[in-house]
Structure formats: structure tokens, C-alpha cells
Amino acid sequence: MKFWDRKKEVEYLKRYIQSEPNAILFVYGPKSSGKSTLLYHVVSELSKRKGFVKKYDVFWYDLRGRLISSYKDVIDIFFKMEDTETGKFISSVESETSFGIPVIANFKIRTSMREEFYSKLADPFEYMEAVLMKGKKRHIIVFDELQRLKDVYINGERKVVDALFNFFVRLTKVLHLAHVIVMSSDTFFIEEIYKSSSLENTSRYYLVDYFDDETTKEILLNEGYSREEANYIVSWIGGVPWLLEEVINEGNKGSFKEVVHALYREVLSKVKLKLLEEKSKNEKFYKKEIEFLSYLMNDKLIFEDTEVLKRLAELEILYYDPINDRITPHTKLHERAIKEVLNSILE
Numbered sequence: 216m217k218f219w220d221r222k223k224e225v226e227y228l229k230r231y232i233q234s235e236p237n238a239i240l241f242v243y244g245p246k247s248s249g250k251s252t253l254l255y256h257v258v259s260e261l262s263k264r265k266g267f268v269k270k271y272d273v274f275w276y277d278l279r280g281r282l283i284s285s286y287k288d289v290i291d292i293f294f295k296m297e298d299t300e301t302g303k304f305i306s307s308v309e310s311e312t313s314f315g316i317p318v319i320a321n322f323k324i325r326t327s328m329r330e331e332f333y334s335k336l337a338d339p340f341e342y343m344e345a346v347l348m349k350g351k352k353r354h355i356i357v358f359d360e361l362q363r364l365k366d367v368y369i370n371g372e373r374k375v376v377d378a379l380f381n382f383f384v385r386l387t388k389v390l391h392l393a394h395v396i397v398m399s400s401d402t403f404f405i406e407e408i409y410k411s412s413s414l415e416n417t418s419r420y421y422l423v424d425y426f427d428d429e430t431t432k433e434i435l436l437n438e439g440y441s442r443e444e445a446n447y448i449v450s451w452i453g454g455v456p457w458l459l460e461e462v463i464n465e466g467n468k469g470s471f472k473e474v475v476h477a478l479y480r481e482v483l484s485k486v487k488l489k490l491l492e493e494k495s496k497n498e499k500f501y502k503k504e505i506e507f508l509s510y511l512m513n514d515k516l517i518f519e520d521t522e523v524l525k526r527l528a529e530l531e532i533l534y535y536d537p538i539n540d541r542i543t544p545h546t547k548l549h550e551r552a553i554k555e556v557l558n559s560i561l562e
């Protein structure tokens with residue numbers, strides 16, 4: 216698969232993985248910024264290195280597209296069951312990443328054990344910790360889209376994610392047994408974690424943003440565009456990987472401007488439609504949203520109405536980075552679209 220290099224991020228992650236586990240790493244950034252692709256790349260590069268497979272085991276849990284609504288579903292993510300007749304360990308959820316790393320359900324247990332976990336007679340996290348303690352290899356545990364577990368409870372009060380984070384802190388900061396890398400594009404989930412006192416001094420946060428303008432231009436030059444063409448494309452779409460793919464994959468290089476403009480029209484109509492829908496739902500709130508956007512576009516955002524920000528981020532009109540406390544349009548195309556919509560409203 217094609218990989219446009221992100222030297223800085225690749226370096227950082229390689230160094231992190233090869234150092235002694237000491238903190239949970241939260242990799243966050245806007246949707247489709249390239250987080251999963253980057254981590255796949257880093258792990259597959261490392262696993263080609265001599266000695267890596269002997270030293271490390273990678274557990275990769277991709278929760279995208281999975282229906283997880285109960286504690287039992289969470290347990291099924293982690294454990295492989297022994298079939299009583301064949302003696303083989305099976306899992307209904309196992310698959311492989313494109314580079315052959317098992318995706319899910321790596322811990323082997325007997326059916327009776329699962330029942331104990333289900334009925335909360337035994338603690339699955341304690342069990343996993345004990346298994347990892349016995350092994351000789353270091354583990355790299357990757358969770359993609361962990362926010363999917365945020366509304367799952369062990370019992371009425373205790374959240375699964377709290378138990379999980381407690382487990383992660385033990386694996387990293389306390390026991391130095393495993394690296395834990397958690398990916399998420401859910402800004403408010405990351406913010407909640409960032410603010411939570413129980414995770415203070417136990418976690419690091421790493422932003423994987425879109426490509427910056429210079430890197431994007433380099434990518435385009437390598438793809439055969441002239442400098443002038445590259446400047447044009449970057450000024451419209453910036454470094455959003457999937458938008459770049461759209462432009463580049465358009466076989467006929469001569470028509471790149473049309474592709475760029477078509478992408479813009481799409482974003483513009485989406486922004487318009489979303490805001491119209493907001494208006495029809497709640498006119499008062501909609502006015503606040505418009506006010507928020509116009510303050511932002513004029514660099515005058517002095518107050519932060521969390522509800523409004525939350526909604527505009529949910530609608531993917533804005534992106535909010537809680538760690539750097541930065542609010543921006545979702546992409547450059549959105550920036551242009553917001554300006555155009557505001558102009559037509561305020562005229």
C-alpha cells in the first residue's frame with residue numbers, strides 16, 4: 216500500500232515503542248487524518264526488523280464497525296475460547312490486519328473461565344495482567360477507536376473504560392510490561408480523559424494532524440504535479456490525505472482544478488444543509504452557532520460556549536483540539552465554505 220512519509224511522526228512512534236513502557240499513549244487527531252495508516256506503517260516496518268518478532272508481541276484491537284453494547288461483548292474482544300470437542304482455541308471475532316498481525320482476541324481461556332468473567336466472579340483484567348507477567352516478550356497493545364466502549368458499564372456504576380485505563384496504567388507506568396497505544400478521533404472523549412484526575416501523570420498525548428502544507432507540496436511534486444499546480448491544490452484542500460487521494464487518483468492530471476472545485480462544492484453544500492437543519496430544529500441555538508462561527512472566522516473568539524462548540528465539532532464543521540486548546544475549521548475546504556455561508560447570511 217502507498218504510504219506518504221511522515222518522518223517526524225514515524226520517528227516519534229518508533230522511539231516510543233522501543234523505549235521502556237512508562238505511560239499510555241493517546242494518538243488523536245481529526246477524522247481521517249491518517250492515524251491508523253501511520254500506526255500500521257510503523258508497526259509493520261518494525262516487525263520486519265531482525266529480532267523484533269522475538270522480542271515483541273503486538274495485540275491490535277480494532278473496534279471500528281463492531282457492535283459493543285455490553286460487558287460481555289468487551290470480554291469477547293479479548294479472549295479466545297477453547298472448543299471442548301476439538302481442543303482448539305476459537306474466536307468469533309478474529310481477523311488479521313493487512314500485515315498479518317492478529318487483530319483481536321489474543322488471550323486463550325477455557326469456556327468455564329469465560330463464564331466466570333461474564334458473571335463477574337473473576338476479573339478479566341487481573342487475569343490478563345497475570346498472563347502478561349509470565350511471558351518473556353514485551354507487548355504492544357493497540358486500541359483503535361476505543362471511544363466505542365465509552366458507554367459500556369461493568370455494573371450500574373463502574374465504566375468499562377475506567378477499569379481498562381486502570382489496567383493500562385498498571386501495564387505501563389506501574390509494571391513497565393507493555394506499551395499501550397490508544398487511537399481516537401473523538402475529541403471530547405480525549406478531553407474527558409485529559410481532564411480526569413485518575414489519569415494524571417500516566418498518559419501522553421500525540422496529535423496526528425493532516426499533512427502540513429510543505430509536506431503536502433512535496434507529495435504532490437513527487438506525484439508529478441508542477442510547483443504551481445501543487446500550490447494551487449494546497450491552497451484549496453490543504454493536507455487532508457483522503458482529499459489528496461481523490462485529486463491524485465483522478466487519472467487525468469489536466470482536470471485537477473475541476474476535481475478540487477467539485478470537492479469544494481460538496482463540502483459547501485454539506486455545510487449549508489447541516490446548518491439549515493440546525494435552524495429548523497432550534498433557531499435560537501442556530502443563531503449561537505452562526506455567532507460562534509463568525510467570531511472564529513474573525514479571530515475574535517473570546518468566549519467558548521461548550522455546547523455550541525461540541526455540536527459544531529459533532530457536525531464536522533469544526534475541529535477542536537483539547538490538548539492544544541485550538542479550534543479550527545474541519546479542513547481548508549470547510550474554512551472556505553464557512554466564510555461563503557456566513558457572507559450569504561450576513562449580507
Ligand SMILES: Nc1ncnc2c1ncn2[C@@H]1O[C@H](COP(=O)(O)OP(=O)(O)OP(=O)(O)O)[C@@H](O)[C@H]1O
Pocket residue numbers: 217218219220221244245246247248249250251252253399400456457460
Ligand atoms: N501516510 C499516508 N499515505 C497514504 N495515504 C494515507 C496516509 N495517511 C492516510 N492515508 C489515507 O487517508 C485515509 C484515511 O486514513 P486513516 O484511516 O489512517 O485515518 P484515521 O485518522 O485513522 O481516520 P479515523 O479517525 O476515521 O480513524 C485512508 O484511506 C488512507 O489510505
Ligand SMILES: [Mg+2]
Pocket residue numbers: 250251252359398
Ligand atoms: Mg483510524
